Amino acid sequence: MTTSANPSSFAPLKNDTFLRACLRQATDYTPLWLMRQAGRYLPEYCATRAKAGSFMGLATNVDYATEVTLQPLARYPLDAAILFSDILTVPDAMGLGLSFAQGEGPRFASPVRDEAAVARLEVPDMAKLRYVTDAVTSIRKALDGRVPLIGFSGSPWTLACYMVEGKGSDDYRLVKTMLYSRPDLMHKMLQVNADAVALYLNAQIDAGAQAVMIFDSWGGVLADGAFQSFSLAYTARVLSQLKRHGVDGQIVPRIVFTKGGGLWLKEMKALDCEVLGLDWTMNLGTARTLVGGDVGEVRGSTASGAGKALQGNIDPNVLFAPPDAIRAEVARVLDSFGRPHIDTTTTGPTQIFNLGHGISQFTPPESVAVLVDAVHTRSRELRA
Amino acid sequence: MTTSANPSSFAPLKNDTFLRACLRQATDYTPLWLMRQAGRYLPEYCATRAKAGSFMGLATNVDYATEVTLQPLARYPLDAAILFSDILTVPDAMGLGLSFAQGEGPRFASPVRDEAAVARLEVPDMAKLRYVTDAVTSIRKALDGRVPLIGFSGSPWTLACYMVEGKGSDDYRLVKTMLYSRPDLMHKMLQVNADAVALYLNAQIDAGAQAVMIFDSWGGVLADGAFQSFSLAYTARVLSQLKRHGVDGQIVPRIVFTKGGGLWLKEMKALDCEVLGLDWTMNLGTARTLVGGDVGEVRGSTASGAGKALQGNIDPNVLFAPPDAIRAEVARVLDSFGRPHIDTTTTGPTQIFNLGHGISQFTPPESVAVLVDAVHTRSRELRA
Numbered sequence: 001m002t003t004s005a006n007p008s009s010f011a012p013l014k015n016d017t018f019l020r021a022c023l024r025q026a027t028d029y030t031p032l033w034l035m036r037q038a039g040r041y042l043p044e045y046c047a048t049r050a051k052a053g054s055f056m057g058l059a060t061n062v063d064y065a066t067e068v069t070l071q072p073l074a075r076y077p078l079d080a081a082i083l084f085s086d087i088l089t090v091p092d093a094m095g096l097g098l099s100f101a102q103g104e105g106p107r108f109a110s111p112v113r114d115e116a117a118v119a120r121l122e123v124p125d126m127a128k129l130r131y132v133t134d135a136v137t138s139i140r141k142a143l144d145g146r147v148p149l150i151g152f153s154g155s156p157w158t159l160a161c162y163m164v165e166g167k168g169s170d171d172y173r174l175v176k177t178m179l180y181s182r183p184d185l186m187h188k189m190l191q192v193n194a195d196a197v198a199l200y201l202n203a204q205i206d207a208g209a210q211a212v213m214i215f216d217s218w219g220g221v222l223a224d225g226a227f228q229s230f231s232l233a234y235t236a237r238v239l240s241q242l243k244r245h246g247v248d249g250q251i252v253p254r255i256v257f258t259k260g261g262g263l264w265l266k267e268m269k270a271l272d273c274e275v276l277g278l279d280w281t282m283n284l285g286t287a288r289t290l291v292g293g294d295v296g297e298v299r300g301s302t303a304s305g306a307g308k309a310l311q312g313n314i315d316p317n318v319l320f321a322p323p324d325a326i327r328a329e330v331a332r333v334l335d336s337f338g339r340p341h342i343d344t345t346t347t348g349p350t351q352i353f354n355l356g357h358g359i360s361q362f363t364p365p366e367s368v369a370v371l372v373d374a375v376h377t378r379s380r381e382l383r384a
Numbered sequence: 385m386t387t388s389a390n391p392s393s394f395a396p397l398k399n400d401t402f403l404r405a406c407l408r409q410a411t412d413y414t415p416l417w418l419m420r421q422a423g424r425y426l427p428e429y430c431a432t433r434a435k436a437g438s439f440m441g442l443a444t445n446v447d448y449a450t451e452v453t454l455q456p457l458a459r460y461p462l463d464a465a466i467l468f469s470d471i472l473t474v475p476d477a478m479g480l481g482l483s484f485a486q487g488e489g490p491r492f493a494s495p496v497r498d499e500a501a502v503a504r505l506e507v508p509d510m511a512k513l514r515y516v517t518d519a520v521t522s523i524r525k526a527l528d529g530r531v532p533l534i535g536f537s538g539s540p541w542t543l544a545c546y547m548v549e550g551k552g553s554d555d556y557r558l559v560k561t562m563l564y565s566r567p568d569l570m571h572k573m574l575q576v577n578a579d580a581v582a583l584y585l586n587a588q589i590d591a592g593a594q595a596v597m598i599f600d601s602w603g604g605v606l607a608d609g610a611f612q613s614f615s616l617a618y619t620a621r622v623l624s625q626l627k628r629h630g631v632d633g634q635i636v637p638r639i640v641f642t643k644g645g646g647l648w649l650k651e652m653k654a655l656d657c658e659v660l661g662l663d664w665t666m667n668l669g670t671a672r673t674l675v676g677g678d679v680g681e682v683r684g685s686t687a688s689g690a691g692k693a694l695q696g697n698i699d700p701n702v703l704f705a706p707p708d709a710i711r712a713e714v715a716r717v718l719d720s721f722g723r724p725h726i727d728t729t730t731t732g733p734t735q736i737f738n739l740g741h742g743i744s745q746f747t748p749p750e751s752v753a754v755l756v757d758a759v760h761t762r763s764r765e766l767r768a
């Protein structure tokens with residue numbers, strides 16, 4: 001078993017802007033972080049990865065994982081750090097054999113494609129994921145209270161996609177064949193996944209994570225109806241099991257991001273979480289109207305149906321444009337969310353600025369500097 | 385120049401169910417056809433393609449194109465035929481050099497990536513697309529009035545994606561880099577594309593096409609805001625130039641399908657077209673409420689903002705399930721649309737059954753037979 005980190009070893013938090021925005025509290029500016037902010041677009045990341053030899057070599061080494069998690073923070077005044085890891089560590093711990101070929105996506109040596117393989121699935125011993133929880137504690141210490149640390153996992157459905165397909169897919173034929181032909185097997189797999197993800201995220205919380213995020217990267221490939229039954233229901237099953245407070249007694253906000261899930265936003269409002277992530281196809285103003293909640297909802301309320309903070313949603317390809325165009329698109333995204341909530345005595349609609357998906361490996365690092373500065377500057381102006 | 389087909393050479397239409405549903409008129413059952421219904425899942429298609437030597441060899445030969453277009457109709461009682469061709473014939477006629485490597489997608493020899501390449505773009509001489517219009521006339525004759533023939537093109541934006549990327553993409557980095565960095569170049573390309581697509585679809589109408597469809601296959605990858613400016617506006621530009629009547633004097637319904645466009649459905653209602661195609665992520669009942677129109681709107685009205693017929697939207701992966709599961713999913717999709725419009729004296733909300741995207745090459749042909757029968761049988765029952 002993993003043990004809880006000792007909270008006395010963690011420095012007090014200096015920048016709580018991200019956590020406040022998660023809880024729909026007013027902030028002086030719109031906080032931001034970037035999905036996959038520790039990644040291949042940074043030369044220093046590539047150097048560390050070269051030392052580690054492979055992606056999993058990087059992710060399973062506590063020192064390397066700590067080093068690369070902090071790299072983007074050394075360059076940019078981001079408002080949160082996110083654990084350097086992969087969304088597929090849980091099925092790897094189930095014995096499926098995760099690997100990453102250079103220049104390709106993840107791959108499982110033993111995909112789950114029949115009744116026998118599903119029957120063998122079990123919630124893994126968290127000791128097998130000790131490298132993750134150790135990294136969480138190490139990163140939290142290394143952050144020294146500078147910004148909060150986000151832990152994460154893939155959603156039950158997204159894990160199932162990779163577990164059945166064995167790798168990325170452009171049609172999800174194998175996993176959907178199982179879904180439509182043997183829904184009983186799919187539900188069994190999703191139950192195991194959900195309980196494993198919940199245990200895993202709780203272990204990250206015990207190790208020091210100050211927020212957790214569920215990446216439902218492939219929820220958007222499901223048909224209406226199937227999404228609700230095979231993705232949303234199991235995300236809800238994870239959320240129902242999560243610890244509400246971290247080792248330091250603070251609330252741990254829960255973020256759910258379904259790529260391509262804009263059509264189901266109203267249904268996602270019922271999730272027992274604080275934040276919904278959005279990709280760039282969703283209009284933030286519309287999202288705010290649908291799920292952003294009113295001013296003055298009970299402070300700290302995270303009950304099912306309460307207003308959600310919104311996280312997103314600029315197109316990562318904006319970072320290939322010149323500085324003026326980046327600034328214009330940042331302004332457009334902030335303006336689409338609308339008037340910031342500034343009353344510190346109540347809760348209200350809030351945005352956490354982010355990309356609508358992970359940053360591209362081809363991104364010029366100097367574009368990220370422009371983006372970060374534009375978000376902070378412009379969002380302060382909007383509050384003035 | 386292409387010349388108009390002689391309408392006296394076309395047999396009277398025996399099955400107008402599809403065309404009636406396009407015009408929101410009551411039908412005895414829900415008509416259906418399948419995107420990519422002439423394709424690799426049919427052994428007889430593979431045999432003809434082997435004779436032709438290549439995909440373009442197939443598409444550019446009038447006899448082969450006619451043969452493969454009719455193949456699915458010999459197997460299944462489908463309610464429409466669709467021209468066998470590719471969405472990328474227009475940029476090929478612009479000189480970009482379209483090819484299809486075996487087992488891969490389309491590829492352009494000369495992608496359009498800079499100002500000089502954009503400046504060289506021109507609406508192509510339709511004589512270069514004579515192989516398409518000749519195929520339209522040949523197919524229409526061969527159909528002998530059995531079902532209507534649908535012509536089609538890629539949308540201006542979707543063509544631009546391939547023209548800039550040079551092939552399919554999973555991040556659309558190059559085309560979006562141009563969009564965000566040089567919107568002036570992107571608008572120039574889209575204007576040329578729109579005018580070329582309009583001329584091309586009009587040529588298909590003159591050659592005998594009885595409906596036309598614009599495939600905006602990649603509209604859904606755009607950010608909110610960018611979709612409206614770079615995809616929807618140019619689809620509207622195409623529609624504004626289209627002929628309203630075919631060579632036989634009949635109305636030619638216009639279908640617009642934006643994959644992943646469900647979030648923008650309300651804005652798409654303003655398009656001057658008769659039918660909106662939907663993928664499987666969109667709930668048909670919701671779509672009907674948003675854009676399906678009321679009962680009794682002016683018969684034949686296709687003004688901007690008028691109610692649209694809806695085309696779609698079952699997940700093609702359902703065809704990998706056993707017969708009973710296919711029938712259950714067909715029933716679910718028909719039921720999600722809701723009560724059929726049965727009053728023959730007024731117009732009202734209608735559905736044209738289809739897949740939410742092209743049929744997979746791995747589909748068992750016998751599954752298609754189950755699907756077609758289930759749609760016809762169940763939709764007749766719903767009207768009883």
